[in-house]
Amino acid sequence: MSKQEHLLFYSGRKGWDIILLKIVSVIDQIGSDIDYLANGLLPYMDRYDYQVFDVHPTTPSTSQLMRFEKYAKDADIIDFQHPHIALLLLNRYSWLSEKKKILTNHIPDYLNNSQYSMFDKVVSLNKTLQRRIRGSVFISLTVDTNFWTFNDKWTNNKNLIMVTDEIKQEKGIFEVAVACRNLGLNLLLVGRKSDESYLNKVLETGRVTYRQEMSKEELQQLYYQSTLYVCNSDESEIGPVSILEAMISGVPILSRLVGHVPELNKKNSMRLLESPLNDVASLTNAIENLLSNEQELLVMRERAWQIGSKQADERRAYNYQKLYRSLFPGTPVSVIVTIYEYNHAILNCLQSIAAQDYVNKELIICDDNPNSENQSVIEEFARSVSFPVVYRNTSRKENDYGLARARNVGIIEASGDILVFCDQRISMHSNAISEFVKNLMPKKWLFGTKGIIKGFVENFSCVYRNDLIRAGMFCERVDEYGGATQEIFKRTYSQGFKHELIPTANSTFIVESLSLSKRRPEIIKMRNRLYRMNF
Structure with missing residues (x-):
């Protein structure tokens, strides 16, 4: 991996072995949809110690309980993925009452409203469920959009596909199998066998190819062989997740209005089934009519991909990061430090951040030096602090003034609602x-003092992250010294920002910047560029 791509995360409570935010996610069983979703967050949780453990909902083994107890006792947050597991463990371990607890509610209608109060936060995985559970947080289901890819070679063949967590009557599989038999189509069926007599009834239709288990790679090929994905479930669903897999793979969708389908059915991205579950004649007609309209199928494929491709695991992980930080006192703050030179000043700057009396913070370090020797200093610092530290090398070439780019990378990496910018010289x-934080309001950009009181300079300042993103962040056309403050001040002022000095937010220069005389040519160049930009 090149320096430009190098990304390291360090978080520690006085050492490498204990990480500040330790999260235990408790699933039902390895290989389940819940396991698949919980582990989908892992690649994006590097700045936290995020562990996934299985505990059987009704008959947990001794080893499962021992492992859970070992890790959960030391955890900051327990994220229960199944309400039955949550009740079982809460009744078993009294010390869990002192822990911060989340319920990611994969099983709707299991708990009553009073039982939800046992958790600090409840996550609803579709908006229908969110409306029913007062105070719950909506985080949508997602999939690995790096793995599931669009099938450009789709054809209108005779294969329908159903992918379900369980093979049972409420999923409406038999009715689809009969419709396939009526139309001379094939049904590719994937799902865990839970009702063997019902499965045998489905297989007796003679048009079904069944697989209980298969790898992601095998399932992807099955999607590529399919003309139409059907969800005929009449059950209270959370998802199903497989609808997203099919949408991203380019398989048109025919579904009932269950789970997260209302959120995904935009701009006619799928066809809905409205007839009763046992109305095989209407189901047969719906399948036949849809398959006869190839132009509509092609349009549905493209629209479904546009919607499904936004349901990425990376987005869900980001939402969970914000949720985890929201459980702690104070609005989450991300401190962004951009570094390039003045190596001897870096540690003093970082130590001043560590000494802050504000607890709910993370540090994003954006190093714009392609020949940086700062990494070892930052690693040593990260071992000694009690908050997440993110290091990112943002450089592109020698002698490149990439301050705006480095700051923008920091803004994107940040998980805090509030941004504090601090130069490495401060x-x-x-x-x-x-x-x-005490003085911040929406559309305000606060700045502090650096030994003397001056006008607005953004190198020691504070602003809401969303406000700055909507304002367009920093202008990367300002690629030499001498124009960044003028450009960002005038642009945000014209957008209604108020820039306010907070005299009680103080700092000290560790080292002064280069002599002005050495930078006059750069300043003239940037002033002329800003003039052409009407600044």
Whole structure:
């Protein structure tokens, strides 16, 4: 991996072995849809110690319980993925009452409203469920959009596909199998066998190829062989997740209005079934009519991909990161430090951030030096602090003034609602972040003092992340010294921002910048560029 791509995360409670935010996610069983979803977050949880453990909902083994107890006792947050498991463990271990607890509610209608109060947060995985559970947080289901890819060679053949977590009557599989028999179609069926007599009834239709288990790679090929995905479930569903897999793979969807289908059915991205579950004649007609309209199928494929491709695991992980941080006191703050030179000043700057009295913070370090020797200093620092530290090398070439780009990378990496910018040459006084947060309001950009009181300069400042993103972040056309402050101040001022000095947010220069005389040519060049930009 090149320096430009190098990304390291370090988080520690006084060492490498204990990480600040330790999260235990408890699933029902290995290989289930819940397991698939929980582990889908892993690639994007590097800044936390995120562990996934299985505990059987009704008959947990001794080894499962011992492993859970070992890790959960030391965890900051327990994320229960199944309400039955949550009740079982909460009744068994009294010390869990002191832990911060989340219920990611994969099983609707299992708990009553009073039982939800046992958790600090409840996550609803579709908006129908969110409306029913007061105060719950909506985080949508997602899939690995790096794995599931669009099939450009789709053809209108005779294969229908159903992918379900369980083979049982409520899923409406038999009715689809009969419709396939009526139309001379094939049904590719994938799912865990839970009702053997019902499965045998389905197989007796003579048009079904059944697989209980298969790898992701095999399932992807099955989607590529299919003309139409059918969800005929009449059950209270959360998802199903397989609808997303099919949408991204380019398989048109025929579904009942269950689970997250209302959120996914936009701009006619799928066809809905409205007849009763046992109305095989109407189901047969719906399948036949849809398959006869190849132009509509092609349009549905493209629209479904546009919607499904936004349901990425990376987005869900980001939402969980924000949720986890919201459980702790204070609005989450991300401190962004951009570094390039002045190596001797870096540690003083970082230590001033560690000494802040504001607790709910993370540090994003954006290193714009292609020949950086700072990494070892940052690693050593990260071992000693009690908050997440993210290091990113943002450089592209030698002598490249990439300050705006580095800051923008930091903004994107940040999981805090509030951003604090701090130059590597600056040492913040211990209450600086607290003073900023106390005075911050929407569409305000606060700045502090650096030994002397001056006008707005963004290198020691505080702003809401969403406000700055909507304003367009920093202008990367300002690629030399001498125009960044003028450009960002005038642009945000014209958008209604108020720039306010907070005299109680103090800092000290560790080292002064280069002499102005050495930068006059750069300043003239940037002033002329800003003039052409009407600044």
